[in-house]
Amino acid sequence: MNARLLPYVLILPVTLFLCLFFLYPFVLVSKQAFSTGAGFTLDNFREVTGYWKFPITMRNTLLLAAAVVPIQLALALLMATMVNRMKKGRDLVLYVWTIPLGISDLAAGIIWLAIFEQSGFLNSMMNGLGIVDKPVNLLTFQNPGIVFLAIMLAEIWRATAIMLVILVAGIGLIPKEYYEAAEVFGASPWKRFLRITLPLLRPSLQTALVLRVILAFEIFAVVAALGGTLFPVLMGETYAYQFDLLNSGAAAALALIILAISIAFTLIILRVLRVPKGATI
Amino acid sequence: MAQIEIKNVAKRFGTYQALHDINLTIQDQEFMVLLGASGCGKTTLLRIIAGLETATTGEVWIGGRRVDDLAPKDRGIAMVFQNYAVFPHLTVFENIGFGLRMQKLPNDEVKDRVERTAELMHIEQLLKRYSGELSGGQRQRVAVARALAMEPDVILMDEPLSNLDALLRMEMRAELKGVLAASNTTAIYVTHDQVEAMSMADRISVMHQGEIVQAASPIEVYRNPAAEFVAGFIGNPPMNFLPAAPAGDGKWSVAGQVVDGPSSGKPLKFAIRPEDMRPADTGLTATAKVVEPLGAHLLITCEVQGSMFRAVLDSDMSVKPGDQLTLAPQPDRMRWFDPDTTLAVA
Numbered sequence: 180m181n182a183r184l185l186p187y188v189l190i191l192p193v194t195l196f197l198c199l200f201f202l203y204p205f206v207l208v209s210k211q212a213f214s215t216g217a218g219f220t221l222d223n224f225r226e227v228t229g230y231w232k233f234p235i236t237m238r239n240t241l242l243l244a245a246a247v248v249p250i251q252l253a254l255a256l257l258m259a260t261m262v263n264r265m266k267k268g269r270d271l272v273l274y275v276w277t278i279p280l281g282i283s284d285l286a287a288g289i290i291w292l293a294i295f296e297q298s299g300f301l302n303s304m305m306n307g308l309g310i311v312d313k314p315v316n317l318l319t320f321q322n323p324g325i326v327f328l329a330i331m332l333a334e335i336w337r338a339t340a341i342m343l344v345i346l347v348a349g350i351g352l353i354p355k356e357y358y359e360a361a362e363v364f365g366a367s368p369w370k371r372f373l374r375i376t377l378p379l380l381r382p383s384l385q386t387a388l389v390l391r392v393i394l395a396f397e398i399f400a401v402v403a404a405l406g407g408t409l410f411p412v413l414m415g416e417t418y419a420y421q422f423d424l425l426n427s428g429a430a431a432a433l434a435l436i437i438l439a440i441s442i443a444f445t446l447i448i449l450r451v452l453r454v455p456k457g458a459t460i
Numbered sequence: 461m462a463q464i465e466i467k468n469v470a471k472r473f474g475t476y477q478a479l480h481d482i483n484l485t486i487q488d489q490e491f492m493v494l495l496g497a498s499g500c501g502k503t504t505l506l507r508i509i510a511g512l513e514t515a516t517t518g519e520v521w522i523g524g525r526r527v528d529d530l531a532p533k534d535r536g537i538a539m540v541f542q543n544y545a546v547f548p549h550l551t552v553f554e555n556i557g558f559g560l561r562m563q564k565l566p567n568d569e570v571k572d573r574v575e576r577t578a579e580l581m582h583i584e585q586l587l588k589r590y591s592g593e594l595s596g597g598q599r600q601r602v603a604v605a606r607a608l609a610m611e612p613d614v615i616l617m618d619e620p621l622s623n624l625d626a627l628l629r630m631e632m633r634a635e636l637k638g639v640l641a642a643s644n645t646t647a648i649y650v651t652h653d654q655v656e657a658m659s660m661a662d663r664i665s666v667m668h669q670g671e672i673v674q675a676a677s678p679i680e681v682y683r684n685p686a687a688e689f690v691a692g693f694i695g696n697p698p699m700n701f702l703p704a705a706p707a708g709d710g711k712w713s714v715a716g717q718v719v720d721g722p723s724s725g726k727p728l729k730f731a732i733r734p735e736d737m738r739p740a741d742t743g744l745t746a747t748a749k750v751v752e753p754l755g756a757h758l759l760i761t762c763e764v765q766g767s768m769f770r771a772v773l774d775s776d777m778s779v780k781p782g783d784q785l786t787l788a789p790q791p792d793r794m795r796w797f798d799p800d801t802t803l804a805v806a
């Protein structure tokens with residue numbers, strides 16, 4: 180086999196697979212989004228963006244991402260650094276911390292619902308401690324803050340581990356000689372983290388953030404379980420267009436809007452965390 | 461003032477004893493070279509002094525302070541790492557200035573010192589590059605510059621010139637020595653290149669299997685090796701050894717020849733440097749096997765009573781393989797070793 184052709188031949192099956200099950204549906208969705216039966220039109224986009232709920236869902240989605248992702252990043256960095264310092268029991272701790280990864284987002288939402296709902300753990304605890312005299316319904320439209328907080332907590336609990344595993348792998352790739360050199364030349368542990376770990380972790384940070392941000396814009400099941408209609412997000416609206424209003428053109432348009440936002444953020448992240456040529460490990 | 465004292469330092473990695481009871485004092489402003497074969501524990505000792513490794517037992521004192529519990533940055537040292545450890549994400553400039561930035565020196569002083577040391581190491585034209593864009597030798601010089609820029613009391617260098625070509629190495633050797641002498645720095649310099657050791661050191665510590673066998677001036681190490689290992693390690697070609705049997709009254713029989721030696725009753729090893737042999741009428745009878753002209757000299761590998769023996773003779777001698785030679789050892793250059801302890805016998 181020609182050595183120059185071989186790589187292309189080897190990636191052919193995957194490429195075909197992706198074309199068949201990703202590119203083709205994508206083209207179909209785009210077609211749906213840009214047509215209402217006859218020819219090219221932006222009507223679907225006008226419809227979804229003109230709807231009164233659109234700014235709210237957009238704001239909610241972005242707000243949630245802005246609140247959750249930085250906390251997850253900080254937590255994941257902290258946890259990854261701690262795991263990396265461990266000599267014994269490292270793998271065990273890592274397994275325990277990544278358990279939420281194995282749970283579907285809907286199940287995660289339901290777990291946190293079991294904590295926050297009127298007959299939930301939190302209420303029984305507060306009741307038992309005498310903080311409240313009868314169980315209260317926390318997740319109502321009167322308590323938008325608590326709803327938001329519950330969704331945040333569920334998301335942080337559920338999806339920090341995905342960043343953690345990427346960052347643990349990335350930190351493991353940084354040779355320890357750089358830390359030793361930094362130590363000899365006067366860098367405190369905090370400075371070593373800032374000046375060595377963070378910059379050398381940029382490729383992993385890119386991957387972790389891109390993945391996490393995309394997932395944050397796709398949030399759906401956790402919100403549905405905890406907030407229902409109290410906290411509408413973009414993906415929930417897409418679902419509603421498709422299955423409640425049976426307007427697949429509008430659903431397709433909204434899906435493309437979410438895709439565009441994801442791509443925009445991906446590009447920003449890649450740009451901000453880029454590594455100059457020649458500056459890789 | 462930075463005298464370094466290493467007291468009874470031993471290091472064990474699991475069951476492997478990397479260093480055995482090291483005792484060494486390096487005077488203030490001395491240039492000490494650690495010389496030894498690969499794996500003898502040079503890097504380990506350096507890392508213990510730097511504080512990157514903790515000794516299993518023993519103490520390290522720098523400038524009259526016990527430093528075993530101090531962090532590396534509080535020991536007043538700078539280090540050149542064997543594998544360079546040049547930060548890949550920083551430019552050469554920021555690499556050299558790293559320690560100065562950590563000390564929060566003002567920008568113009570950082571710039572000044574970085575440029576000065578870069579010039580010294582001939583890398584001033586590389587300041588804007590990243591380490592991925594440098595050759596091994598250039599990276600190594602960045603590592604040296606980074607340590608020099610700190611102007612430390614003590615500089616620890618782990619084979620800092622190993623990756624340079626012969627010419628540049630010779631030049632750097634001289635510059636480094638000059639800079640360190642002018643800056644009153646105490647230096648510990650690891651190498652396994654004996655020419656480098658000889659030419660730079662105030663004193664050489666010869667290490668062997670985790671022990672310091674001899675610590676003395678280069679000429680002393682060369683002329684009066686304290687142990688057989690040193691005699692066989694230093695010098696190119698190294699010393700010759702022949703078995704010697706006592707012939708009474710301080711006389712020794714070496715390869716059928718009687719020479720004067722120490723007064724000892726048991727068999728010893730006779731040792732002599734190849735260049736300390738002279739063609740003569742009486743002496744050791746040698747059969748030439750290989751003759752290598754080295755320009756100024758002839759290196760002759762021969763056989764003396766079944767043992768391999770090398771002699772360096774003047775190149776105007778005409779010697780062919782198979783020739784019989786009679787070689788006389790210079791009396792004041794003969795050395796003797798105890799075969800049991802391997803130590804020198806006076």
Ligand SMILES: Nc1ncnc2c1ncn2[C@@H]1O[C@H](COP(=O)(O)OP(=O)(O)OP(=O)(O)O)[C@@H](O)[C@H]1O
Pocket residue numbers: 473476478496497498499500501502503504505542652
């Ligand atoms: N972290 C470690 N764990 C186990 N053994 C080690 C460790 N570091 C060094 N050693 C062992 O200790 C011995 C001395 O190592 P060291 O690196 O000090 O050698 P060296 O004299 O610097 O050799 P070289 O000239 O090849 O650099 C070696 O046998 C090495 O295998």
Ligand SMILES: [Mg+2]
Pocket residue numbers: 502503504542618
């Ligand atoms: Mg070494």
